[in-house]
Amino acid sequence: MSTIPLALLYSLRFLNKKEKKRIDIVKLGLVLVWTINIILKTYHINFIAYGFELVLFVLFVWWFIEDGLRYFSKRKFINNGFIKFFYYGLCILTITLILWGTLFKIQHWPYGSLILTFGFLFLVMMLIVDYVVIKRS
Known part of the structure; x- marks a missing residue:
């Protein structure tokens, strides 16, 4: 509760x-x-x-x-070059791993837990990168 x-x-x-x-x-x-x-x-x-x-x-x-x-839409990056590319790539990888890991867990396929764990680890990494590379106003 x-x-x-x-x-x-x-x-x-x-x-x-x-x-x-x-x-x-x-x-x-x-x-x-x-x-x-x-x-x-x-x-x-x-x-x-x-x-x-x-x-x-x-x-x-x-x-x-x-x-x-x-x-x-209001997000402003500290550096618009490689960091923006890296951040959006990390977002896509994180979403993909979490979705695939969830699918594998639902279907009881092998490696579902491993994929989902990596997805959540990348999510934590993405949140840390988000804190560092986004300008706060």
């Missing part, structure tokens, strides 16, 4: 925010609906959880269109 403290902390953060925009309300809705959905699924109340999943999907699409695309 670690989602409950997350929902409480995010709600407190939202309440302390001076200027609340529409996207802030969407993000709060995402966190709260996700928390309620997890709780309902934990107690096997699936017939209500499906409705919350639909609401969760709509809120996620709304967030992605309004704020998620802006996150990627």
